[in-house]
Amino acid sequence: MNKIVLSFIGLIFCGVISNGCSQTVPPVKHRIIVSTDIGGTDFDDYQSMAHLLIYADTLDIEGIISSPFGNGRVSHILECVDAYEKDYPNLKAASKDYPSPDAIRAIVKQGATEIVNTRGYDKPTEGSNWIVTCARREDPRPLNVLIWGGIEDLAQALHDAPDILPKLRVHFIGGPNKKWSVNAYHYIACNFPELWIIESNASYRGWFVGGNQSGNWGNESFVEKYIKDVGALGSYFYSKGTHMKMGDTPTLTYWLNGDPEDPTSPSWGGQYVRAWERQHKVFNRLTSVTDSIEEFAVLELLLPAENMPENSFALMHIENQSIKAEIKENQVRFLFSPKRSGNWTYNLESNISGINGLEGELVSYPTPAENGNKPSASYPNWWADNPAPEYKEQGHIGIKTVNRWREEFLGDFARRMKRCVPKNKQ
Incomplete structure (x- = not known):
């Protein structure tokens, strides 16, 4: 007992x-x-x-x-x-x-x-x-x-x-x-x-x-x-x-x-x-409403960047977050994890001309019940x-x-x- x-x-x-x-x-x-x-x-x-x-x-x-x-x-x-x-x-x-x-x-x-x-x-x-x-x-x-x-x-x-x-x-x-x-x-x-x-x-x-x-x-x-x-x-x-x-x-x-x-x-x-498996999806482009990821998973967004000024910066504004990008080798990199299922929209702010003002969308879907029967060996x-x-x-x-x-x-x-x-x- x-x-x-x-x-x-x-x-x-x-x-x-x-x-x-x-x-x-x-x-x-x-x-x-x-x-x-x-x-x-x-x-x-x-x-x-x-x-x-x-x-x-x-x-x-x-x-x-x-x-x-x-x-x-x-x-x-x-x-x-x-x-x-x-x-x-x-x-x-x-x-x-x-x-x-x-x-x-x-x-x-x-x-x-x-x-x-x-x-x-x-x-x-x-x-x-x-x-x-x-x-x-x-x-x-x-x-x-x-x-x-x-x-x-x-x-x-x-x-x-x-x-x-x-x-x-x-x-x-x-x-x-x-x-x-x-x-x-x-x-x-x-x-x-x-x-x-x-x-x-x-x-x-x-x-x-x-x-x-x-x-x-x-x-x-x-x-x-x-x-x-x-x-x-x-x-x-x-x-x-x-x-x-x-x-x-x-x-x-x-x-x-x-x-x-x-x-x-x-x-x-x-x-x-x-x-x-701890889901981690990488996108090498802006995402749209047709792109999805499991709730609580990790989204990695990689975007090319050119003509970067000194002290380059980039931010992803999504819900109540302003996520700082990692910037190196002519690329900006963001990580995001949706705390629930639903639709997400974001916009980018940057002093890199090709990044500033870009917008995207994303859908996070509920955790599938069958995941509970799929233990990861990793x-x-x-x-x-x-x-x-x-x-x-x-x-x-x-x-x-x-x-x-x-x-x-x-x-x-x-x-x-x-x-x-x-x-x-x-």
Whole structure:
């Protein structure tokens, strides 16, 4: 009987929001590093960070790296740690294994603040160096790297220290993050195909889409009843968003409940399949509406360029991105990854006369269900969203592998939030 079934039975006997039982705690603590774009373009990382600290006694947190799209920096992580410090006496009374606020501050590192160019890596950062340091420690346990934003620091760490690859287990929230971070992603896929990685491009949405949203299980009602004003962390959580999103949290709950050694088994963080070929299409011309690519795949656009001035530049404007080109040998090169199925239009801006003003179109199609039965020999340790129709909802593959456990993982979260206040006030 697996851990999820045991957890579910326990919830039946002790009630979903009671104090009488807790979630399954791994017998051996997992080592984790979190890379987050907190403070960047989305509020959900603030909420996921509060959730992470509520569960800090169940894991060995070895690093928290700021790797933003936008203006996020280390200070945004430390803001959450400040809230944690206020609740720390109550948390410590509930479990002696909670790390001190200063111990957490000591492992907060600044990662990349810019999207790397099409080469896929740039210069070492404090964050990328910390991944290398932790991976090289004398510890028999793997190092689990949970990526909530850009994947640049992981790419840099692998470039600088390829010897760390066997020690790593990566859980990457892709989709929009992959779209922004496509250069670093493509570098990893091309150069480190044996990396152990879960690439969650859609399943993560099951944290806030679907499942039981009735009554107090709704995204707003749950926060109102079980999070708002529950200790300093509850107030911090609510101040960042009055409804729940937490799209990065499945990377954490994957390690809390289920069999993390087997991504195909059920877990609170999703249930995955061996990845099919990582689709990469190259076009040596402008694309049109007759050209298509699978959602979440990588498009490479190569266009000839002549009479290039000094300091040549070229940008692809597509949706809310302005993608910088690599320019060399009379050619401009763009990489793009569509975060969903649908139609895309783009235009090019450049000081190269033959490139400036060009326009193109592209269609991205839904992931075929049969991909789940086509594991790639090239990527033996790569895992992807389960595209089977029974796990699809609202057009997104895999999300039912997460939202099927909504009452269980939210029930556990609600119980743990009570630790933030004294027992006589619970």
